[in-house]
Amino acid sequence: MKGVGALLIQVLRFGFYLAVHMLLVSKLVLFDLGWCFFYLGFLLFLPIGTPIVLQLVLGFGTGLLMDLFYDTGGVHAASAVLLCYLRPWVLRLLTPRDGYEAQDSVNVHQMGGQWFLVYMGLLVGLHHLAFFLLELGSFRSFGLTLAKIVVSTLFTGITLLIIQLIFFPTKRRGR
Numbered sequence: 823m824k825g826v827g828a829l830l831i832q833v834l835r836f837g838f839y840l841a842v843h844m845l846l847v848s849k850l851v852l853f854d855l856g857w858c859f860f861y862l863g864f865l866l867f868l869p870i871g872t873p874i875v876l877q878l879v880l881g882f883g884t885g886l887l888m889d890l891f892y893d894t895g896g897v898h899a900a901s902a903v904l905l906c907y908l909r910p911w912v913l914r915l916l917t918p919r920d921g922y923e924a925q926d927s928v929n930v931h932q933m934g935g936q937w938f939l940v941y942m943g944l945l946v947g948l949h950h951l952a953f954f955l956l957e958l959g960s961f962r963s964f965g966l967t968l969a970k971i972v973v974s975t976l977f978t979g980i981t982l983l984i985i986q987l988i989f990f991p992t993k994r995r996g997r
C-alpha cells in the first residue's frame with residue numbers, strides 16, 4: 823500500500839505542476855527577459871532515491887508535454903532530460919555528512935537554505951542555459967540570451983522556493 827500511495831502522490835504532483843504551469847504560469851513574463859519554468863518543480867523535488875532511468879523517462883515525458891503545449895520542437899524535452907541526467911551528480915556533489923535517506927525528497931526545511939539554493943541554482947541554471955541556447959540555435963545574440971538565462975533562473979528559482987516554503991513539510995516523516 824505504501825508504494826501505491828507514493829505513486830499516487832507523485833502522479834498528483836505531476837498533474838499539479840503541469841496544470842499550474844499551463845494554466846497560470848505560462849502567461850507570466852518579466853520584461854520579455856524572464857520566464858518561469860514552474861513544471862521543473864516536479865523533476866527537482868522527486869524523491870532522492872528515484873532511479874536514474876525513471877528520472878530520465880519522467881524528464882522526457884514532462885518536456886515532451888511542454889513541447890506539445892508550446893510547439894517548441896523538442897527544446898523542453900532536451901533540457902529537461904539534461905536536468906534529470908545531472909540531478910544525481912549534483913545530489914552526490916551536495917551529499918550531507920549523514921547522507922540521504924532514499925524516501926527523502928528535496929526539501930528546503932530538511933536540507934537547509936544554503937544547500938537548497940546551491941541545488942536549485944546549479945540545476946535550474948544549467949537547464950536554462952541548455953534551453954535558451956537550443957532555442958536560439960547559435961551564439962548570435964549571446965548577451966540577450968545570457969540576460970534571459972539569468973533572469974529566468976532567478977524567476978524560476980524564487981517561485982519554486984516559495985512553493986517549497988509554503989507547501990512542503992517542515993520535518994521528516996517518521997522522525
